[in-house]
Amino acid sequence: MAPQRFREQFDQIQRSMPDVPLAMGPDDAAEFLYEKGVVLARDGEEARVVEDTVREHFTALAGLDAGRVRRAGPETNRSGITRIQVGDPGEGTGGDPAVAHALRSLRAFEGRAGRRLVSRNHVVSIAVNSCPGDEPVPVPRTERPNPAPADAPYDPGSAVGVLVVDTGLMADYRSYPLLAHTRGDLQVKECDDEGVLCQYVGHGTFIAGLLAAVAPNTDITVRNTLNDAGAILESEFGEKLFDAVEEGGWPDVISLSAGTSNGRTDGLLGVHAFMEELRARGTLLVAAAGNNASATPFWPAAYADLPGWEDSVLSVGALRADGEHGACFSNHGGWVKVYAPGERLTSALTGIETPVPYVYQHSTFDACRFGFGYACTCQTPRHTGLLSEPGDAPAKPDQVMFEGYAQWSGTSFATPVVAGLIASHMTAHRQTDARVARKALLAANTEYAEVRGAHVPALLPPTWRPVPVGPPDGAA
Incomplete structure (x- = not known):
């Protein structure tokens, strides 16, 4: 079931x-x-x-x-x-x-x-059994982003072009200094009729903030391809991907934090034409591996394991907050080519001009839904969600207030971290080919993590702060 x-x-x-x-x-x-x-x-x-x-x-x-x-x-x-x-x-x-x-x-x-x-x-x-792995948690304005902003200047002449295909930007996103050079589509609807943030609103802004923190010398464009609950039919998605790249030209890197499994090992029929075009271009697609805690291929990320797409697609799994092991929710397997921090990252969810309320949609669980024993995001911080309670239940969903920053988890967010590291490598080495930079970055990497018994490449941003993880509250 x-x-x-x-x-x-x-x-x-x-x-x-x-x-x-x-x-x-x-x-x-x-x-x-x-x-x-x-x-x-x-x-x-x-x-x-x-x-x-x-x-x-x-x-x-x-x-x-x-x-x-x-x-x-x-x-x-x-x-x-x-x-x-x-x-x-x-x-x-x-x-x-x-x-x-x-x-x-x-x-x-x-x-x-x-x-x-x-x-x-x-x-x-971006939702259901894909991304994100939990719901956002408010973070005080006094807390720094994690990863923290890298110390590098922005140079419009050499900036790496990164396209984020996601939900749109929040209307006041420019109040977050790291996004001063970001452009693109706005979120179509941010709040419901009661003024409460809609679910997944801010997903694209959060991702853009992570990218800009890891790689300040980037020209980030955000397209609102996934505005409606972060979902779209496969039959429409391929066409929308073409729209996204053709509006501003093919970028150096595409950061995509969405997908689906399909029970097969040969890709998605609806995006195959786009993937063929991608292969013929110089663009690198960095794609989220998904949050099913499964080894089942998740597309388009799993194209990274298909012959002919090894150079043009990089699939990204998520590490837990200490960076030593895989996050409980992260997909895994040989088709996931690299892992990066993806649990409890801190970035911009909304602008800082107007605080806005959010009502949790899902209740946390008494134990990890994937069987892990550390204090994962399945269990903490505790909250009661609107959708989890029967209509006649006395429990009220928890409401919080966002004033800019949030903490959020998912392979959704490990993905822009990796995209940012590739862009940063391009800037540092004056490299103009994202696929060449990807190979060089992975070849020079010396960090590894353990994911379900396998030792896997781990890309850790220099400004990322690991957080120790212990047993769940009340556990020995």
Whole structure:
């Protein structure tokens, strides 16, 4: 069964996509979300093969309506993907037999073709079982960011271009000095009708602040591709990635703290065209490995392990606050190529001009939800969340006030730390190729951490302050 927080987040994302019925997969096991009743295929001949094969398969089976199989458009786009409706999406979060049978019907064709022809339409997100790993915690204005700002000047002539594809910037982000040279899209909606911060608002601003702290000589652009609860359908995501890079030109580095698993080892059909274009460019994609505490590949980060993308994609896992071991929530495995601090980092969440309230959405747990024994963010600091309590429960959700800084955890935030270290290396060594800088940085690195018994490369910013971690409150 799906874990508590996954179900809470499912409801949150479903509300942000009221016209898109969603399901949990595979088989309600809560590894990913996808659009009910719809599959994806490549444009042209492959879409026709998928449509005809599914219709023939459904005709031979009782209980499946072959008449529902039809194109759900668009016919052409830069991602080269067509949506095909294969069933009635209906209501609820349960199984989706139409999509399951549609995928099964193409197995023989895929075997002969040697590649995938059909896919679910997954939800790509910064939330649910991806990023972030917890909810933000207020930090006093007197506390310094962590990592602290590096002592390096900003030079517009040599600044490294970094694109952050995420939620938008907070309206008063320029009140945070480190973001003086940052530009991009604003968050569409920051607060609800009661003036309370919406969930995930500030995610992109927090990431930009981390980048600017680690690498001050950067020109950071933030695109609000993931404004709606930090989620977007795979069928739209590839197109939005093209939009993000084409608006200002291909940057040196892309920092992406979003993705999804899909139960496969060959990538996402909906972003494949973008990934092919990325490979042909000089841009380096630094991508979050996700927060499922799983070895299952998480895309697009796991492209770092596919032949042909080794140089153009770097996948990033998160270390706990002391930097010695992996954070409880971090994905792991051979496809995760590097780890960086990602637990309880401090950066800008909002501007400092106007304090703003936030109501916690998720309750903390009595024990680590992933079975770890240290004082992880699953358990501390304690708070009661709105979505975790039944409608008639007497407990009230906790409310806090943000006045600029926050502490936040997730592979979402280890990712811009690594992107910043690569940008800083480019500046220090007058390197103009981010992929070459990535190789040189990893080759010179001497730090390692332990993640589930494996010794892995750990990139630790010079200005990052490790925090000792002990047992949970009340434990021996």
